[in-house]
Amino acid sequence: xxxxxxxxxxxxxxxxxxxxxxxxxxxxxxxxxxxxxxxxxxxxxxxxxxxxxxxxxxxxxxxxxxxxxxxxxxxxxxxxxxxxxxxxxxxxxxxxxxxxxxxxxxxxxxxxxxxxxxxxxxxxxxxxxxxxxxxxxxxxxxxxxxxxxxxxxxxxxxxxxxxxxxxxxxxxxx
Ligand SMILES: [Cu+2]
Ligand SMILES: [Zn+2]
Numbered sequence: 001x002x003x004x005x006x007x008x009x010x011x012x013x014x015x016x017x018x019x020x021x022x023x024x025x026x027x028x029x030x031x032x033x034x035x036x037x038x039x040x041x042x043x044x045x046x047x048x049x050x051x052x053x054x055x056x057x058x059x060x061x062x063x064x065x066x067x068x069x070x071x072x073x074x075x076x077x078x079x080x081x082x083x084x085x086x087x088x089x090x091x092x093x094x095x096x097x098x099x100x101x102x103x104x105x106x107x108x109x110x111x112x113x114x115x116x117x118x119x120x121x122x123x124x125x126x127x128x129x130x131x132x133x134x135x136x137x138x139x140x141x142x143x144x145x146x147x148x149x150x151x152x153x154x155x156x157x158x159x160x161x162x163x164x165x166x167x168x169x170x171x172x173x174x
Contacts, residue, residue, distance in 0.1 A: 020171035022128045024140040024164035026054060029075045035162045039140045047124035048135065050106060054118070054142060054162065057111045063147030063157030064119060066104030066166075070137045076160035079139040081153070085132075092149045098125045103133060105155075108147050129168050136168045 026037030037054035052064065068080035082090065083104030091101030103126055111117035129136040142162040147155035 020128045022166050022168045024166045026162040026164040028162050029160055041128050043128050047122045048126040049122050051120045056115050059111050059113050061108040061110050061146040063143035063155050064106045064109045065141050066135055067139045067141045070139050070165035072163035076141050076163035079141055083138055090152050090155055093123055094121045136166050139163055139165050
């Protein structure tokens, strides 16, 4: 009986895939920056869930993307461009999907008068670390200005004010 239950458990885990979770700790890119943030990433049946909380950010809307490389040196220029596995134009991956925008085009984070902001999006077709279009080892970048979701090549969002590499912190059945 016990073996049968374990067998069923293994079968159901294999069917669901190995859900995994990750985090990117955002840090301000300027030497004296107080900007901080935490981005939690999780594989869900609907796609990659990305939930961010930021503090000490100037009020307003700020472009928010997955960039290609997990490096934040040189004011986050080391992060490269927006993650773009399908060679698309810049846009809105949340609304249009990863086949009609850069896959890393997560939109904007709205920051209130206290300097705090949060955003929660799900991107179908991306995963944290299993499959083809994975984001672990890439980075999350917060920008100075609003991403207009249409200007090329990056939404006219200005400088990269915070950045953090995406790390896998947990995996397995939940
Ligand atoms: Cu960006
Ligand atoms: Zn883009």
